[in-house]
Amino acid sequence: MNSHESITAPLSARRRTWNGAVRALLYAAAALICALLVFLIGYILYRGVPNLSWQFLSSEESVINDIEGILPSILNTLYVIVATLIFILPLGVGSAIYLTEYATNKKLVSVIEFATETLSGMPSIIFALVGMMVFCQAVGLGTSLLAGAFSLVMMTLPTIIRTTQESLKTVPQSYREGSLALGSGKWHMIRTVVLPSSIDGIVTGCILSIGRIVGESAVLMFTAGMGMRMAFGGDTVAKFLDNFFGAAGSTLTVSLYVYAKERADFDHAFAVAVVLLAIALVINLAAKLAGKKLKKN
Amino acid sequence: MNEYATVKGEIGAVKARSEKQGSAGRAAERAPAERIDSRRGVKDVMETVMKAVFVVCGLVAVGFVLIISIYLIISGLPAIREVGLWNFLAGTNWDPANKSGNAEFGILPMIFTSIYGTCGAILIGVPIGFLMAVFLSKVADRRAAAVIREVVDLLAGIPSVVYGLVGMMVLLPLIREGFDLPAGDTLFAAIIVLAIMILPSIISVSETALNAVPREYEEASLALGATELETYFRVSAPAAKSGIAAAVVLGVGRAIGEAMAILMVAGNVANMPSLLSSVKFLTTAIAGEMGYAGDLHRQALFSIGLVLFLFIMLINAALNLFLKHNKEGS
Numbered sequence: 001m002n003s004h005e006s007i008t009a010p011l012s013a014r015r016r017t018w019n020g021a022v023r024a025l026l027y028a029a030a031a032l033i034c035a036l037l038v039f040l041i042g043y044i045l046y047r048g049v050p051n052l053s054w055q056f057l058s059s060e061e062s063v064i065n066d067i068e069g070i071l072p073s074i075l076n077t078l079y080v081i082v083a084t085l086i087f088i089l090p091l092g093v094g095s096a097i098y099l100t101e102y103a104t105n106k107k108l109v110s111v112i113e114f115a116t117e118t119l120s121g122m123p124s125i126i127f128a129l130v131g132m133m134v135f136c137q138a139v140g141l142g143t144s145l146l147a148g149a150f151s152l153v154m155m156t157l158p159t160i161i162r163t164t165q166e167s168l169k170t171v172p173q174s175y176r177e178g179s180l181a182l183g184s185g186k187w188h189m190i191r192t193v194v195l196p197s198s199i200d201g202i203v204t205g206c207i208l209s210i211g212r213i214v215g216e217s218a219v220l221m222f223t224a225g226m227g228m229r230m231a232f233g234g235d236t237v238a239k240f241l242d243n244f245f246g247a248a249g250s251t252l253t254v255s256l257y258v259y260a261k262e263r264a265d266f267d268h269a270f271a272v273a274v275v276l277l278a279i280a281l282v283i284n285l286a287a288k289l290a291g292k293k294l295k296k297n
Numbered sequence: 298m299n300e301y302a303t304v305k306g307e308i309g310a311v312k313a314r315s316e317k318q319g320s321a322g323r324a325a326e327r328a329p330a331e332r333i334d335s336r337r338g339v340k341d342v343m344e345t346v347m348k349a350v351f352v353v354c355g356l357v358a359v360g361f362v363l364i365i366s367i368y369l370i371i372s373g374l375p376a377i378r379e380v381g382l383w384n385f386l387a388g389t390n391w392d393p394a395n396k397s398g399n400a401e402f403g404i405l406p407m408i409f410t411s412i413y414g415t416c417g418a419i420l421i422g423v424p425i426g427f428l429m430a431v432f433l434s435k436v437a438d439r440r441a442a443a444v445i446r447e448v449v450d451l452l453a454g455i456p457s458v459v460y461g462l463v464g465m466m467v468l469l470p471l472i473r474e475g476f477d478l479p480a481g482d483t484l485f486a487a488i489i490v491l492a493i494m495i496l497p498s499i500i501s502v503s504e505t506a507l508n509a510v511p512r513e514y515e516e517a518s519l520a521l522g523a524t525e526l527e528t529y530f531r532v533s534a535p536a537a538k539s540g541i542a543a544a545v546v547l548g549v550g551r552a553i554g555e556a557m558a559i560l561m562v563a564g565n566v567a568n569m570p571s572l573l574s575s576v577k578f579l580t581t582a583i584a585g586e587m588g589y590a591g592d593l594h595r596q597a598l599f600s601i602g603l604v605l606f607l608f609i610m611l612i613n614a615a616l617n618l619f620l621k622h623n624k625e626g627s
Contacts, residue, residue: 028428030445117613187344
């Protein structure tokens with residue numbers, strides 16, 4: 001590091017002090033952040049793991065039997081993830097395809113890109129307000145997981161568009177030219193050549209979106225409700241379907257909020273936090289793996 | 298397979314056309330060619346339809362932004378009109394649920410709280426995050442940097458309510474006892490939580506900017522006798538300044554928009570902000586009160602949403618400016 005000092009003149013006292021001070025600051029900042037990371041994760045595990053049990057994960061809460069359980073929240077979270085992805089995938093991928101493959105009108109492209117950037121910078125509380133007004137009230141879905149999923153579609157659209165666009169750009173131009181030269185049409189080329197080569201980017205986008213969906217709380221609190229009872233099920237098929245599409249309830253993050261803020265039941269709140277931490281870890285690893293594969297190609 | 302069929306079809310069509318002028322007795326050859334022709338027609342229709350579908354997908358984002366703007370304006374304006382723009386923006390009392398008819402709708406305390414909170418988070422988060430970025434990008438050994446980066450990424454993936462929970466359990470008691478207050482729910486607690494929450498994005502955006510500085514700049518500086526640290530701070534950092542500015546603006550956007558975590562630690566009383574008093578942010582007013590608000594109160598919350606929206610649009614415009622500048626610079 002300081003090898004050059006031997007061949008140049010020794011540093012002046014002022015420069016030496018400056019260098020020493022800055023070096024100390026650098027290491028202090030790094031140590032502070034590392035300590036913070038270790039403390040945060042350690043504290044969540046320390047408070048949460050003792051309260052985590054298979055019963056807590058696999059049962060519905062019941063006051064009569066004195067059981068605490070977050071199975072409904074887990075199912076609600078899965079429901080919202082799947083419902084959001086079903087809408088977001090075609091929309092986001094289609095939008096990215098338009099931007100990279102079809103768009104010739106520069107003005108339109110810049111308008112769309114501006115809109116995407118605006119959406120990605122919008123705070124979630126705005127999506128919560130608008131989701132509540134549009135999907136719960138104007139569209140008439142009421143407070144339901146489906147309305148929550150639609151609101152999350154607005155929120156996660158930019159993520160899918162961006163990652164898909166990035167991977168579409170890595171598909172070599174010669175693939176496209178080869179396909180077109182063989183006489184295929186544009187859509188045919190996209191379906192058979194471009195999309196299969198960019199599947200990794202789309203997967204990465206999905207994983208990142210799932211991360212945002214799992215971590216989101218404000219939007220779902222406003223649009224999907226805060227009930228912690230099981231929303232699915234029913235005796236007849238009609239009732240089951242009715243429950244299925246009209247289901248309302250809290251996801252994991254909202255349950256954590258309810259435990260912590262409304263019931264002051266911190267032990268269970270930390271148990272939910274451990275579950276969320278584990279999900280965040282899995283999502284990070286999956287995104288890394290997909291990203292690595294993307295780079296290899 | 299299909300590609301072959303198309304190519305063959307075209308060759309067949311050309312052949313058929315050239316033979317059309319020839320003998321009429323070879324009509325048998327024409328028939329299959331026409332069949333393939335009509336299939337091409339279907340394909341052309343398919344191409345046009347798919348193109349239209351993609352255009353529509355592309356416009357969905359624009360549609361969402363329009364929906365958001367229109368709904369916020371429509372539902373945000375009535376309360377502002379009722380209360381009066383000046384009373385709404387510059388009023389210092391927020392007492393929307395007053396039963397005796399003296400409800401007041403002044404959001405100045407919240408505007409100031411949001412600005413103070415954001416500035417505080419930036420003042421704490423940016424220097425530490427920037428130093429960390431320099432450390433990761435230039436100083437740390439590669440393997441250690443990779444591990445730390447993973448953990449910082451994990452930090453970015455932790456839901457905001459978890460930060461709120463840890464803040465509630467760790468920070469609030471510390472502040473309560475440290476400053477001898479009746480309760481630890483203060484602006485100070487919110488600032489600390491926000492500073493921690495914006496760290497990951499500040500670190501990763503500034504690190505990317507620092508990594509993009511051309512190696513030659515640093516080599517030239519080292520060759521002129523500057524020490525490595527002097528090079529990083531006086532050459533690399535200025536060269537990466539627009540990227541770092543983008544990181545700051547991104548942090549501002551994050552901090553001003555965060556609701557749930559600070560809802561859990563800020564105390565939620567609409568005081569004029571001071572470091573050790575319980576405060577209410579623009580976002581926490583909406584998140585905390587929407588559940589029970591009625592009539593004008595509810596409309597006023599939508600108006601707060603509109604104000605927040607305008608703030609965010611300003612910040613986005615600033616961010617775009619920096620990013621564009623960044624692109625042109627490199």
